Amino acid sequence: MNSIVPINLNNINFPKNKLITSPNFKSSNVAQSDVVELHKNTTKNVSNEAKLAIGLGIIGTIIGGILIHKHFNKNKLKEAFQSVEQIDKRFAELERNLSDVQKKFKEVFLRDDLTEEQTKEILNGYKEVEKLGLKSTKEEYVKAVFEQAKKNYQIYNPQMTIDIKGRTNWDASCGFCTHANEGIHITQKGLQESRSRLFEIMHHELRHAKQNECLYHCYPNGSIKAEIYHDYLLYKYPNFDEFLKVSREIAKEAGTGNYYKKEWLDVANKKFNIEKVIEERFGKPDPSKVPDEYKKTLEQINNEISTTIHYPYRMEERDAFKIGNMMRELILGIEGK
Helix, strand or coil, X not given: CCCCCCXXXXXXXXXCCCCCCCCCCCCCCCCHHHHHHHHHCCCCCXXXXXXXXXXXXXXXXXXXXXXXXXXXXXXCCCCCCCCHHHHHHHHHHHHHCHHHHHHHHHHHHCCCCCCHHHHHHHHHHHHHHHHHHHHCCHHHHHHHHHHHHHHHHCCCCCCCEEEECCCHHHXXXXXXXXXXXXXXXXXXXXXXXXXXHHHHHHHHHHHHHHHHHHHHHHCCCCHHHHHHHHHHHHHHCCCHHHHHHHHHHHHHHHCCCCCCCHHHHHHHHHHHCHHHHHHHHHCCCCHXXXXXXXXXXXXXXXXXXXXXXXXXXXXXXXXXHHHHHHHHHHHHCCCCC
């Protein structure tokens, strides 16, 4: 078990009967014996619901809405294209540098076997998406980016969807993807961003989905399994009271509220058949599906899953921000952060 890192929740106000969750911001494993120490520093301005959640060992999910996949980019981005002519010019330039584009696509989509012909197909797909963006609503545009990028990432889950503005209790973020890979979520806050920023955010979040797949292939019985279980239930029961009730039931039967423990996983699976969901969304574990050059990064992501490291410094976030920025600069020609 990792040591407990002091967490100051004193300045975070948890709305009553409302779950504020940070899907990819994780605390250390919280054993019941550690809860007392956590409670000593987390009594002021923390609701009874939050305290009980801490007691169940799920503190990692309620660190605070400001940490939910919040993009730390303060500068507003301009829109990339104003006309079809600009789009055609940009993509003609990219085709003239096809080998460089191919190399970057291999890194972004983790596809070592990507051919030049497939690279051209991907470029043509993005070109059509950008032309659609000139005459569509933001919602239509971001959906088109999602479908194109999901195909390019070769996301395993065929039922993975995009949810726009559907989860108002997570609107502190621009967008997020839980470890269970049910979908990508873009909030009202996210829709206030420019199309060029939304393009970046979509590739950032789908990178998380790909990370989840790779983690499961390489560490199927590691911490990622517990995170998939937990986030599946978190998404299934977005209402805090319902989630808390289910968490209590599992904790009581398992004898622990720590979702990293086998006892907790066994009870949760018995109640919800989550192993079947995992197979449908991730397939059979197969480390050969993960490029060798990505395994070092993946190892660090795996090692950090159950530790407390501030949001932007986690490898999963550093990796996703890098990829989101890379795709924005490559396809749209807009530099910056």
